[in-house]
Amino acid sequence: VGASRNRVDQGNFDIPLKNGELGGVVTRFPPEPSGYLHIGHAKAALLNQYFAQKYQGKMIVRFDDTNPNKEKMEFEQSIIQDLKLLGIQGDMTTHTSDYFDQIYDYAIQLIKAGKAYVDDTDLNTMREERGAGIASKCRDHAIEENLRRFEAMTQGTEEGLACCLRAKISVDNPNKAMRDPVIYRCNVDTPHHIHGTKWKVYPTYDFACPIVDSLEGVTHALRSNEYRDRNPLYGWFFDALGIRKVNIWDFSRLNFVYTLLSKRKLQQFVDQGVVTGWDDPRFPTVRGIRRRGMTIEALKQYILMQGASQNILMLEWDKLWALNKKVIDPVAPRHTAVNEKDVCVVNVLGGPELPECKQLAKHKKNPAVGTKQIFLSNTLYLDQDDASTLEEGEEITMMDWGNMFVKKINRDPATGRVTDVDAELHLEGDFKKTKKKLTWLSVVSPASEQGLVQCLLLDYDYLITKKKMEENDDWKDFVNPVTEYKTPALGDGNLHALQRGDIIQLERRGYYICDKPVTSADPVLHLIRIPDGKAQSTV
Ligand code: ATP
Numbered sequence: 139v140g141a142s143r144n145r146v147d148q149g150n151f152d153i154p155l156k157n158g159e160l161g162g163v164v165t166r167f168p169p170e171p172s173g174y175l176h177i178g179h180a181k182a183a184l185l186n187q188y189f190a191q192k193y194q195g196k197m198i199v200r201f202d203d204t205n206p207n208k209e210k211m212e213f214e215q216s217i218i219q220d221l222k223l224l225g226i227q228g229d230m231t232t233h234t235s236d237y238f239d240q241i242y243d244y245a246i247q248l249i250k251a252g253k254a255y256v257d258d259t260d261l262n263t264m265r266e267e268r269g270a271g272i273a274s275k276c277r278d279h280a281i282e283e284n285l286r287r288f289e290a291m292t293q294g295t296e297e298g299l300a301c302c303l304r305a306k307i308s309v310d311n312p313n314k315a316m317r318d319p320v321i322y323r324c325n326v327d328t329p330h331h332i333h334g335t336k337w338k339v340y341p342t343y344d345f346a347c348p349i350v351d352s353l354e355g356v357t358h359a360l361r362s363n364e365y366r367d368r369n370p371l372y373g374w375f376f377d378a379l380g381i382r383k384v385n386i387w388d389f390s391r392l393n394f395v396y397t398l399l400s401k402r403k404l405q406q407f408v409d410q411g412v413v414t415g416w417d418d419p420r421f422p423t424v425r426g427i428r429r430r431g432m433t434i435e436a437l438k439q440y441i442l443m444q445g446a447s448q449n450i451l452m453l454e455w456d457k458l459w460a461l462n463k464k465v466i467d468p469v470a471p472r473h474t475a476v477n478e479k480d481v482c483v484v485n486v487l488g489g490p491e492l493p494e495c496k497q498l499a500k501h502k503k504n505p506a507v508g509t510k511q512i513f514l515s516n517t518l519y520l521d522q523d524d525a526s527t528l529e530e531g532e533e534i535t536m537m538d539w540g541n542m543f544v545k546k547i548n549r550d551p552a553t554g555r556v557t558d559v560d561a562e563l564h565l566e567g568d569f570k571k572t573k574k575k576l577t578w579l580s581v582v583s584p585a586s587e588q589g590l591v592q593c594l595l596l597d598y599d600y601l602i603t604k605k606k607m608e609e610n611d612d613w614k615d616f617v618n619p620v621t622e623y624k625t626p627a628l629g630d631g632n633l634h635a636l637q638r639g640d641i642i643q644l645e646r647r648g649y650y651i652c653d654k655p656v657t658s659a660d661p662v663l664h665l666i667r668i669p670d671g672k673a674q675s676t677v
């Protein structure tokens with residue numbers, strides 16, 4: 139056990155699928171089109187793809203569309219697009235609703251075999267009876283009566299609407315999932331997003347899933363292990379209906395600290411305006427984390443690293459972001475920005491009268507990233523945080539230029555903040571001997587092509603203040619009041635060329651992703667800070 143545990147921890151997935159044959163494995167990813175994909179779905183999708191590829195088999199993307207109240211075409215389209223972002227394309231895309239006729243026939247078959255009955259017990263009573271292991275008053279109704287009432291459900295009559303269809307499995311099985319589960323429900327509230335009002339009864343997930351898995355030739359159903367209690371139920375239908383069996387393979391559900399991973403709850407955040415949309419950078423959706431600078435490469439590595447572990451863990455975001463940093467650091471171009479609000483001016487004695495252009499590598503260790511131009515001049519901007527540490531007489535290094543002596547420091551007498559500094563160029567100085575290597579920007583006319591770029595640096599915090607949300611917690615009690623931080627900044631002229639989605643490093647600040655480039659209509663560049671797994675946010 140120790141050895142295999144170890145393998146798993148190292149992210150080795152060499153755990154065979156039971157009965158997995160090369161070329162014969164079919165997996166499926168079955169999202170309900172009731173929201174946008176989140177990072178938990180990404181895990182499920184990537185694992186299904188992983189095993190399909192490993193066994194040179196197939197993967198089906200199946201929209202699990204049995205509850206019209208929650209489902210929309212908009213969500214289907216977004217799911218397809220997000221899967222594409224993840225590099226996933228199913229060999230087939232299907233819908234559970236493609237099989238509504240067959241599923242319905244199987245329901246009739248079960249009723250005729252005396253293995254299902256129609257129940258008009260009200261919801262609360264049914265819940266109590268199930269909890270206490272008491273049989274429903276309808277459990278022993280005759281087959282004809284069940285068929286008659288299922289027809290009433292099918293028509294959506296008043297009588298039918300008060301009923302549901304239940305599989306006749308057990309009244310008091312210790313596993314409550316086996317206590318006569320509901321397999322069909324009436325729904326006349328909302329038209330189905332594909333079939334409109336054709337159907338007034340819909341199968342539940344418990345019933346539809348094993349049938350469609352069996353019909354579609356799925357060999358291995360990968361499910362997150364919160365369904366484990368339902369595995370015997372999943373298996374029961376194969377025998378009861380006499381259909382081909384499917385293997386189950388459980389994987390652990392992803393949970394993250396300070397994070398809700400439920401489409402239903404995320405939808406509420408969107409509806410209540412807590413976030414700007416499903417792609418909000420604070421959201422754990424595929425779109426949200428992408429927008430915040432998560433790479434697909436890091437996401438894949440992270441998910442495969444967890445391997446077949448069955449522990450339902452509360453994961454920290456830090457590890458994922460630290461992994462992401464390893465992916466982006468070798469390729470992210472380096473740039474410079476200073477805080478606009480609190481900038482200090484440096485007069486460089488001996489500096490060039492007219493700005494002088496210098497060509498530099500965008501990444502010191504990776505020439506493939508390309509080159510950039512910077513300007514040397516006799517007037518520089520320095521961050522107040524740096525300026526306030528300076529002492530007269532001190533020798534400092536201006537990164538990518540050279541050393542200078544601090545000659546004079548002028549402070550605002552009221553606030554004490556450094557307004558300007560005189561510094562003397564000392565290019566013969568040894569940068570290895572200075573303590574401070576500072577980032578700076580030449581004050582270049584903003585009108586020029588290479589003029590400084592107005593930036594808005596955006597940083598985000600967790601949306602909720604509770605580390606581990608419990609099932610019954612109302613998220614509204616734990617909304618973090620401030621989750622967006624904006625810092626106006628000035629950046630070097632090369633930032634003019636940034637496109638949406640470009641990832642850079644601002645030296646001595648961190649990694650950023652371009653969220654809105656400079657345009658003629660709006661010259662302000664929006665840069666979202668990419669967490670690097672180090673500085674934990676302020677919660
Ligand atoms: P949600 O509550 O967020 O809507 P769900 O399980 O109802 O989640 P589905 O669209 O039915 O969402 O899920 C599609 C697949 O994604 C299922 O196989 C499900 O097990 C898996 N999945 C959903 N959430 C997670 C998660 N947090 N970790 C791992 N897998 C998940």
Ligand code: MG
Binds near residue numbers: 170
């Ligand atoms: Mg579901």
Ligand code: MG
Binds near residue numbers: 400401
């Ligand atoms: Mg759910």
